[in-house]
Amino acid sequence: MxxxxxxxxxxxxxxxxxxxxxxxxxxxxxxxxxxxxxxxTWGLLPTDDQPQVQGLLELNTQVKVSVREHSFGYSxxxxxxxxxxxxxxxxxxxxxxxxxxPTAAALPVVSLNEVYWSHEFVPALHLLVGKKRITWGxxxxxxxxxxxxxxxxxxxxxxxxxxxxxxxxxxxxxxxTFSLMAAPTVLAQGSGIPTQMxxxxxxxxxxxxxxxxxxxxxYALVAEADLNLMVFYGNRSVDALPHALRVGVSASRYxxxxxxxxxxxxxxxxxxxxxPRAGCVQSLRQAAGCVSAGGSLFETRALSDEAIVPxxxxxxxxxxxxxxxxxxxxxxxxxxxxxxxxxxYADGLTLLKQARDLGLxxxxxxxxxxxxxxxxxxxxxxxxxxxxxxxxxxxxxxRDDFTLQLVVVASLLxxxxxxxxxxxxxxxxxxxxxxYGFVPLPGPAGLAVTAADGTKxxxxxxxxxxxxxxxxAKLFF
Amino acid sequence: MSMRTLPxxxxxxxxxxxxxxxxxxxxxxxxxxATMGPPTFEAENELTSVREDGSSRTYVMRFLKRDxxxxxxxxxxxxxxxxxxxxxxxxxxxVYLPNLKRANRVANRDAxxxxxxxxxxxLRVNYAADYAGTLVPSELPDTYCVQLKARHADxxxxxxxxxxxxxxxxxxxxRYFASSGKLLRSAExxxxxxxxxxxxxxxxVVMRNELLPARSSTLVLRRIDLSADAPPQRFTQADLGR
Numbered sequence: 001m002x003x004x005x006x007x008x009x010x011x012x013x014x015x016x017x018x019x020x021x022x023x024x025x026x027x028x029x030x031x032x033x034x035x036x037x038x039x040x041t042w043g044l045l046p047t048d049d050q051p052q053v054q055g056l057l058e059l060n061t062q063v064k065v066s067v068r069e070h071s072f073g074y075s076x077x078x079x080x081x082x083x084x085x086x087x088x089x090x091x092x093x094x095x096x097x098x099x100x101x102p103t104a105a106a107l108p109v110v111s112l113n114e115v116y117w118s119h120e121f122v123p124a125l126h127l128l129v130g131k132k133r134i135t136w137g138x139x140x141x142x143x144x145x146x147x148x149x150x151x152x153x154x155x156x157x158x159x160x161x162x163x164x165x166x167x168x169x170x171x172x173x174x175x176x177t178f179s180l181m182a183a184p185t186v187l188a189q190g191s192g193i194p195t196q197m198x199x200x201x202x203x204x205x206x207x208x209x210x211x212x213x214x215x216x217x218x219y220a221l222v223a224e225a226d227l228n229l230m231v232f233y234g235n236r237s238v239d240a241l242p243h244a245l246r247v248g249v250s251a252s253r254y255x256x257x258x259x260x261x262x263x264x265x266x267x268x269x270x271x272x273x274x275x276p277r278a279g280c281v282q283s284l285r286q287a288a289g290c291v292s293a294g295g296s297l298f299e300t301r302a303l304s305d306e307a308i309v310p311x312x313x314x315x316x317x318x319x320x321x322x323x324x325x326x327x328x329x330x331x332x333x334x335x336x337x338x339x340x341x342x343x344x345y346a347d348g349l350t351l352l353k354q355a356r357d358l359g360l361x362x363x364x365x366x367x368x369x370x371x372x373x374x375x376x377x378x379x380x381x382x383x384x385x386x387x388x389x390x391x392x393x394x395x396x397x398x399r400d401d402f403t404l405q406l407v408v409v410a411s412l413l414x415x416x417x418x419x420x421x422x423x424x425x426x427x428x429x430x431x432x433x434x435x436y437g438f439v440p441l442p443g444p445a446g447l448a449v450t451a452a453d454g455t456k457x458x459x460x461x462x463x464x465x466x467x468x469x470x471x472x473a474k475l476f477f
Numbered sequence: 478m479s480m481r482t483l484p485x486x487x488x489x490x491x492x493x494x495x496x497x498x499x500x501x502x503x504x505x506x507x508x509x510x511a512t513m514g515p516p517t518f519e520a521e522n523e524l525t526s527v528r529e530d531g532s533s534r535t536y537v538m539r540f541l542k543r544d545x546x547x548x549x550x551x552x553x554x555x556x557x558x559x560x561x562x563x564x565x566x567x568x569x570x571x572v573y574l575p576n577l578k579r580a581n582r583v584a585n586r587d588a589x590x591x592x593x594x595x596x597x598x599x600l601r602v603n604y605a606a607d608y609a610g611t612l613v614p615s616e617l618p619d620t621y622c623v624q625l626k627a628r629h630a631d632x633x634x635x636x637x638x639x640x641x642x643x644x645x646x647x648x649x650x651x652r653y654f655a656s657s658g659k660l661l662r663s664a665e666x667x668x669x670x671x672x673x674x675x676x677x678x679x680x681x682v683v684m685r686n687e688l689l690p691a692r693s694s695t696l697v698l699r700r701i702d703l704s705a706d707a708p709p710q711r712f713t714q715a716d717l718g719r
Contacts, residue, residue: 133579136577174709177714
């Protein structure tokens with residue numbers, strides 16, 4: 001313990017070496033995870049770079065350096081070491097072991113989750129500059145109005161700590177708060193440290209635009225309800241939409257003592273969502289034609305639409321007298337993939353498999369979300385469809401120290417689900433042991449789309465793993 | 478006797494008569510609120526929860542209170558909860574979780590940090606407004622006994638029986654009931670200390686869980702500052718996590 005604390009204090013010193021004589025508070029954790037994944041080598045998605053066995057060790061330090069009572073610097077940094085192995089793939093109709101090889105999963109990660117300076121000029125005027133995770137919306141598993149931060153893992157929202165680079169001026173009053181935020185878009189970065197922001201340099205000029213996001217928020221506590229009105233303006237920042245104006249709203253309130261209700265919505269004109277091009281994924285010849293003609297297998301067909309596109313999350317939470325908690329959230333995305341888009345997706349996946357079987361180089365069908373920043377998540381989730389349900393049940397304090405939890409993420413288009421049970425034991429005040437399971441279920445065959453080879457394809461049923469188990473030991477210091 | 482001293486003597490005699498009379502239930506509740514929840518203060522508390530297996534968990538917290546309905550709690554220890562914060566503003570309670578980097582609304586009836594106190598026990602010391610009291614004969618010597626009935630649904634309990642010392646109205650014991658009349662918890666107040674000139678209160682409150690008799694939680698007041706700076710901005714969601 002003392003070595004870990006000493007390392008945390010050393011990191012504090014490195015991060016804020018300029019500060020002389022300030023008050024330093026350090027905390028953090030050491031998190032060890034061991035997971036076994038059964039790769040679904042027989043599925044449509046490739047599994048060659050997905051380790052079946054993975055050990056992961058994360059050292060997190062959170063350091064706060066106060067120079068006076070309401071002026072402080074803060075850093076939240078994680079060092080992550082990975083040890084993956086036991087790769088498996090599909091060769092000649094067989095599930096085969098593959099040799100260990102360098103993959104992204106094997107790389108060590110330094111995640112600069114947050115680092116910022118916070119200064120209170122007077123109680124009603126506050127400035128924050130740096131990298132910070134700020135969420136204004138009331139959603140728990142998902143936030144439609146969270147445009148800037150790396151996506152949460154909906155099976156455990158505490159699992160993503162990373163924020164976004166920004167400057168925020170805030171005016172908190174008794175029941176009202178006004179916030180102004182400017183966030184330069186990070187165009188290139190390493191370990192959370194930006195190497196290029198706002199504009200591409202002349203020697204790597206990918207475009208000549210300024211990339212940024214501005215936001216204003218008014219919060220009010222009215223009739224015991226949290227109300228937020230948000231306005232966002234950005235240029236090719238969080239997505240490819242140029243000069244995009246978006247409006248967000250959020251509300252949360254308790255009813256009947258224990259019943260919480262919340263709604264969070266984002267409205268924008270058009271959408272930068274990528275859709276698979278049905279005319280390019282019917283055959284390898286057709287796909288090659290689209291790519292060689294300078295096109296892509298995806299299209300952003302709604303980019304210049306003038307229609308208002310809403311993304312709405314409605315949720316409720318109930319806390320029972322035995323401390324158990326049930327949460328239900330429904331997400332609607334007007335620009336989400338339709339059944340026709342999922343059919344094109346299934347056709348694309350079939351092509352991908354055919355290309356692999358033929359030994360062709362990878363067809364550019366990057367369907368999986370690519371994480372640019374933040375901690376490695378257990379389950380990367382980017383909602384593509386129109387309708388989702390997030391449900392969770394938690395029973396804490398079983399024999400005081402045990403917590404049982406069940407999280408279900410469901411696509412309501414095909415009723416495929418990801419089921420995540422977990423069981424945690426707070427063994428001491430500084431050690432928590434947790435066992436997790438991740439089981440993707442395909443849903444009824446009648447609701448799935450059918451690929452060219454007859455395979456039934458559903459959103460979670462086509463995940464590249466059949467199941468995953470994970471043991472975690474988290475030691476706080 | 479001069480005409481100038483007569484009114485003074487009359488006032489003194491009336492005052493003595495008033496002191497000798499039993500205080501009203503409302504006066505007892507106001508005294509309880511002034512003792513256990515002064516209008517503004519900053520304090521450091523230690524909460525120790527004893528569980529059914531005999532083991533215990535200890536939490537160290539900093540409290541800040543303003544007016545009747547503004548309350549902040551910062552958890553200092555242990556490491557697993559360090560950085561957690563609680564804000565009560567009116568009927569609303571939020572918990573800030575440092576791992577989540579945001580605040581979530583919680584209900585008033587939730588257990589306070591998994592112990593035997595409810596959020597409202599700790600964050601809502603406002604008996605005069607929350608309960609209607611009736612003075613009844615006390616079973617404890619040298620005490621008054623007040624039976625309290627909740628005025629609305631946001632209170633932690635539907636009924637409370639409160640015992641206070643006759644000599645200074647300091648709380649001694651309390652019993653907390655569900656609407657069915659079932660005894661849920663009981664509290665013992667002890668170690669009355671003078672924390673500031675003219676301000677004394679029990680430094681220790683032991684809350685027993687009557688449904689699970691092996692369980693109890695002890696809240697010890699380490700220090701309290703009645704002249705703390707508590708601007709209204711400290712009691713806003715925007716201030717959580719700072």
